[in-house]
Amino acid sequence: MSDAPIGVFDSGVGGVSVLREIRALLPGEELIYYADSAYCPYGGQPREAIQARACAITELLLARGCKLIVVACNTATIAAVEHLRATYPVPFVGMEPAVKPAVAATRSGVVGVLATGAALAGEKFHRLLAAHARDVRVITRPCPGWVEQVEAGELDGVRTRALVERDVRPLLAENADVLVLGCTHYPFLRPIIQQIAGADTRLIDTGAAVARQVRRVLEREGLLARAANGRLQWLTSGDAAEVLGLCERLFAVGTTV
Structure with missing residues (x-):
């Protein structure tokens, strides 16, 4: 289970800023990023709709064996993270303004x-x-x-x-x-x-703090990866060529654009 992936999701590509911090701090972890771009932005949507998307993405990530899930979206954290923690058996790390x-x-x-x-x-x-x-x-x-x-x-x-x-x-x-x-x-x-x-x-911003919390939870649960270099996989509900190309661009250049 320690070599299982970490799932990270957001309403779109924004959570890549958090993903970069996780990769920098935990280079051995396998990461799966899900950009829910077909439903972006979450802001303005009813709480129930955001919860439904969060649950659907969580179930997809769990089906891929994720040991921990990062809700890399402030709006989704507010609307859904407590519901996710009460519903699913893996740890969740959410966002909050700094x-x-x-x-x-x-x-x-x-x-x-x-x-x-x-x-x-x-x-x-x-x-x-x-x-x-x-x-x-x-x-x-x-x-x-x-x-x-x-x-x-x-x-x-x-x-x-x-x-x-x-x-x-x-x-x-x-x-x-x-x-x-x-x-x-x-x-x-x-x-x-x-x-x-x-x-x-x-x-x-809180990306680095979230990465540190991910490491603390993994250490507490005995789930830190043993590998030296973890894989990275991109998923999206939107147009794959367009969205995943932007994800890779943002991951590569980060805030130096």
Whole structure:
């Protein structure tokens, strides 16, 4: 069982940002990535619909022998991860916006959170604020259109830059010096976000933290792989040539685009 694969899924290609961190930390693990691009984006869909997709993907990954599943999507984590944990026999690792490290890092006392509307409206996010925000002001900003730009492979260009400007500038105007990238798609826009925000603004996402949690769970369960180099397999509900080509491109170049 220790040499069984880890499954990672997202509504589309965004979870590749998490997959890269898992591969960097755990190069011996076999990984299966599922991009649910035919149903992307999850934001705006009913909770029941997201749960149904999460269950369908989980069952597919379990059929391929996965020993642990990463829900590499903030919206799907909010809507489905507790249901998945109660329903299926393998460990699940989910996502959450990096509010705690952002609060610790801010010097101005203002943190901006960039995320989907569904993630910002979720009870899990409000629990995070209650637990960690303390006397820090946390400003949230939904970012319509960002996911779609990444899904189209448009990581720069006039339209992408305009969307990022639209959502980042108001946070900077409120003196935010730390920005949380609260969606797994957003790290692929990191270069353009950093250009607009400036070098003194810190950007934080949770991909590396999720990878560390995956390692902790595998160690706890005695499931760490014994191999030196694990395989990587790509799956999608969308157009395979288009989606998997973009997945491979993002995996190869990551946030250096």
